[in-house]
Structures are given as structure tokens and as C-alpha cells.
Amino acid sequence: MSAPNSADLVVILGTGGTIAGTAEEATDNVGYRAAQLGVAQLLQAIPPLGARRLETEQVAQLDSKDMDFATWRQLAGRVAAHLARPEVAGIVITHGTDTLEETAYFLQRVLAPTKPVVLTAAMRPATALQTDGPQNLLDAVNVASDAAASGVLVVFAGVVHSAEQVRKVHSYRVDAFASVDGARLAVVEEGMIRWLAAPGSRPAGMGLTLLDRPLGQWPRVHIVMNYVGADAAVVDALLSQGVDGLVLAGTGNGSLSQGLESALRAAQSQGVAVLRSTRCDAGPVTESAEALPSAGALSPVKARVELLLKLLAA
Structure with a gap:
């Protein structure tokens, strides 16, 4: 024993x-x-x-x-x-x-x-x-x-x-x-x-105190997707209800239609945090000075968790 x-x-x-x-x-x-x-x-x-x-x-x-x-x-x-x-x-x-x-x-x-x-x-x-x-x-x-x-x-x-x-x-x-x-x-x-392999570099923990804020005050973070015919309608609807962060499940390398990009940039200018991910099963979204911020290799749902925690920390 x-x-x-x-x-x-x-x-x-x-x-x-x-x-x-x-x-x-x-x-x-x-x-x-x-x-x-x-x-x-x-x-x-x-x-x-x-x-x-x-x-x-x-x-x-x-x-x-x-x-x-x-x-x-x-x-x-x-x-x-x-x-x-x-x-x-x-x-x-x-x-x-x-x-x-x-x-x-x-x-x-x-x-x-x-x-x-x-x-x-x-x-x-x-x-x-x-x-x-x-x-x-x-x-x-x-x-x-x-x-x-x-x-x-x-x-x-x-x-x-x-x-x-x-x-x-x-x-x-x-x-x-x-x-x-x-x-x-x-x-x-x-x-x-x-x-088979050791885990790669893993980010430091953000700490339990991050979660102390009352649940009713946790940031509202939603996911929007790019697809054929995607426009500003969903983003506008979310903005009208109040939203703190938006994650894009983009096509390919985080690409998005002109209408959706305009809506997301307008949301960003109003103080809404935005992250670009991809609806593809694998692969990162590359950084670009001209593009909206990248979520790296995070899937849309994990990018949402990441953005939620960063907003809680802020």
C-alpha cells in the first residue's frame, strides 16, 4: 500500500x-x-x-x-x-x-x-x-x-x-x-x-483571480463567420445588443468579405476587440500589419476563450 x-x-x-x-x-x-x-x-x-x-x-x-x-x-x-x-x-x-x-x-x-x-x-x-x-x-x-x-x-x-x-x-x-x-x-x-513529443512552449497561466468579476459582468464575445454573401448584418445586430469582442471564423488564411471587413473595422473603431481566426480545420492565420489582429493557430472557439480572458484581464 x-x-x-x-x-x-x-x-x-x-x-x-x-x-x-x-x-x-x-x-x-x-x-x-x-x-x-x-x-x-x-x-x-x-x-x-x-x-x-x-x-x-x-x-x-x-x-x-x-x-x-x-x-x-x-x-x-x-x-x-x-x-x-x-x-x-x-x-x-x-x-x-x-x-x-x-x-x-x-x-x-x-x-x-x-x-x-x-x-x-x-x-x-x-x-x-x-x-x-x-x-x-x-x-x-x-x-x-x-x-x-x-x-x-x-x-x-x-x-x-x-x-x-x-x-x-x-x-x-x-x-x-x-x-x-x-x-x-x-x-x-x-x-x-x-x-511522441513534448508539449511546445505553453503560455503562462493568467490566474484564478481573473475570474472574480461577477458573472453578469463577464465580457460578451461572439463568433462570426465568413462565407459566400457574408455582409455586415450579423455584426450590426451584435453591436446593437452590446458586444465586447468579436472573433472571425474567416475563410482560408482568415480572409473575409469586403462587407464583413468593413463592419468589423467599424466595430473595432467603437472599442470592440476583434480577432481573426479561420474556419479551416488546421493551420494558422498569419499576421499582417494591414489586416485585423490574428489569433495565430487558435481555432475560432479557442480564440473566443483567449479574447474573453484578455478582456477579463483588462
Whole structure:
């Protein structure tokens, strides 16, 4: 038995999602209800975890399409509290797949932890004939216990991704996540982690105090997309309702129609912060002195998180 003070404890925080979902029929992988099982119940389906030193906490119980700022703030606080405990080796967060990449990036930018914080999920409910949740959760615990792991990671379908690179790229398959530009960090094979690359330079954490502002005063940041026929209508509508930041999901290298560009520059002149991303699955938006500010290699949803946090900091 491990010594009580040894850093071998993995804390598993539950937030709901498909991994905790149930359906009336075992063959139903679509018509299920997410967030029905508690995180402690999920462990019962994974006998190998019975020998591990684990602790569970139910932070939220929701479908990740309904993830919100209040839950983000609560989750960040609980992660920080557990990371500060010397006996904790790492943290696992069970989450829904729909907004997992946004939560992962949010936690990395706020906390930038040195210990591993591993998000995992499932594409099939816990009641499915071939549910993927138990294996993903087992893999996540193994990664959270690995001395080489650090920062916010996503473990899914046997692959380890960084919070900055990972995206959901398929609506149904069990290997629904990928890292852009092929930047996988590691693979999990029969419980063993084979590291392929070390995470690159990661930005410093912005700190939990950033989130102290009352939720009703958090900046309003929205995403607009460029497409054939895109004009100023959406931007004008958002400005009329009050908006603090806009992220462009541009075509190609962050390009945008003349009408949309004029609207965004007008918004910028009114004090609205603007970032240019791309609706492409991979690749950065290059900087240009003549163009609107670039979000670099961040996807539109992660660029929105980045802009939100920068506005909170300001």
C-alpha cells in the first residue's frame, strides 16, 4: 500500500456528458440522455481502477452543449484546490465532447498547471454495447499518474492531445478528436504511455483571480463567420445588443468579405476587440500589419476563450 503522503492520488472530477449518459436500449448510441450517472458510478465499470488511489468529486452534472461560465469558474477553482494538495499526482475531468476543447483551453490559460490535468469523455453512453467511456477513463487516469505528463491534456481513443491543439473533428465516430497539424503528444497502449513529443512552449497561466468579476459582468464575445454573401448584418445586430469582442471564423488564411471587413473595422473603431481566426480545420492565420489582429493557430472557439480572458484581464 502506498504511503499516505506519497503523490500518487488521482482526483477525478465529474461534470456529466455522454460518458455519464444512459439510453433505454443498449443498441442506442444517439437517443440517450447525457449526464445521468455520477462520476463514482463510472468507476464501478472499470475493475482495474479498484487498485488505484483515487478520489472523486461531482462538480457539475450537465450536457456539455450547456457548459457555462459559472461551471467553468467553479471547475477551475476545484482544480486549483486539488492541485495544491501535495498528495495529488494529477487530476482527471470527465466531460462531454461537444465543448471539451473549449474547457481544456480555458483551464490551460487560467491555470497552466505543472501537474497533469486530463480531460476525457465518450462518444457512446455508458449503457452502449461497446461503450468507449471506461477505456478512455482508465487511460486518462494512467496519464494523470505519469511523471512525464504536465499541463492540461485531453486523452481520447488512446491518444494524448494538448489543450491548445485538440479539436473535435467528427460528429459520431469514437475517435472523434484530433490534434491539428498532426501534433499528437502520446499514445496509450495497454496502460502504458508512449510519448511522441513534448508539449511546445505553453503560455503562462493568467490566474484564478481573473475570474472574480461577477458573472453578469463577464465580457460578451461572439463568433462570426465568413462565407459566400457574408455582409455586415450579423455584426450590426451584435453591436446593437452590446458586444465586447468579436472573433472571425474567416475563410482560408482568415480572409473575409469586403462587407464583413468593413463592419468589423467599424466595430473595432467603437472599442470592440476583434480577432481573426479561420474556419479551416488546421493551420494558422498569419499576421499582417494591414489586416485585423490574428489569433495565430487558435481555432475560432479557442480564440473566443483567449479574447474573453484578455478582456477579463483588462
